[in-house]
Amino acid sequence: AQSVTQPDIHITVSEGASLELRCNYSYGATPYLFWYVQSPGQGLQLLLKYFSGDTLVQGIKGFEAEFKRSQSSFNLRKPSVHWSDAAEYFCAVGAQRSSNYKLTFGKGTLLTVNP
Amino acid sequence: SAVISQKPSRDICQRGTSLTIQCQVDSQVTMMFWYRQQPGQSLTLIATANQGSEATYESGFVIDKFPISRPNLTFSTLTVSNMSPEDSSIYLCSVAGQGGGKLFFGSGTQLSVL
Numbered sequence: 001a002q003s004v005t006q007p008d009i010h011i012t013v014s015e016g017a018s019l020e021l022r023c024n025y026s027y028g029a030t031p032y033l034f035w036y037v038q039s040p041g042q043g044l045q046l047l048l049k050y051f052s053g054d055t056l057v058q059g060i061k062g063f064e065a066e067f068k069r070s071q072s073s074f075n076l077r078k079p080s081v082h083w084s085d086a087a088e089y090f091c092a093v094g095a096q097r098s099s100n101y102k103l104t105f106g107k108g109t110l111l112t113v114n115p
Numbered sequence: 116s117a118v119i120s121q122k123p124s125r126d127i128c129q130r131g132t133s134l135t136i137q138c139q140v141d142s143q144v145t146m147m148f149w150y151r152q153q154p155g156q157s158l159t160l161i162a163t164a165n166q167g168s169e170a171t172y173e174s175g176f177v178i179d180k181f182p183i184s185r186p187n188l189t190f191s192t193l194t195v196s197n198m199s200p201e202d203s204s205i206y207l208c209s210v211a212g213q214g215g216g217k218l219f220f221g222s223g224t225q226l227s228v229l
Contacts, residue, residue: 004157034217043119043207043220090157101146101211101218105157
């Protein structure tokens with residue numbers, strides 16, 4: 001069975017600082033990997049996804065993530081955080097079959113941005 | 116991308132009552148999904164709702180507790196029946212995007228059961 005671990009429940013960074021949110025997954029084959037963001041009172045918005053190919057993927061809002069098979073990780077990064085990035089971030093894994101939309105989500109990392 | 120409208124956005128309900136959550140999509144979609152997000156927990160898939168067939172429930176979820184309707188390709192409802200405080204969660208509707216594995220989410224329904 002697939003699983004996702006986000007080791008950090010809550011992270012606080014200063015505006016302008018760099019950010020890295022950790023995600024480790026467990027899956028028997030090459031997975032689909034996703035990062036979603038949830039702002040207060042909002043649904044989840046897809047930031048970026050990895051299906052295959054280049055292991056460094058670019059997303060919206062200046063985010064990027066790197067797939068490292070050897071470490072079973074898919075960490076999310078941003079070089080300079082903005083106050084509007086304060087939200088909860090979810091990593092998710094899915095099976096690499098185009099008809100399979102069952103995603104397994106991590107418990108999320110809450111990001112606080114200090115001015 | 117799909118625009119998903121979900122209502123109510125929040126509700127406070129009494130134990131033993133039922134609440135029906137509506138999900139409207141701005142385009143026709145084959146697969147719709149209902150997720151639950153319990154406080155401090157990750158999202159958990161409740162069921163997959165395909166138009167014209169019965170919903171497929173995940174382990175731990177049953178139709179009597181979470182009946183789902185899918186009358187057409189743009190609309191679905193989830194009912195939380197005979198509610199208890201343990202049902203207090205955010206319930207999210209989502210639809211599948213093209214290209215495999217990508218989901219679009221509604222803004223969720225924050226349910227509190229007293």
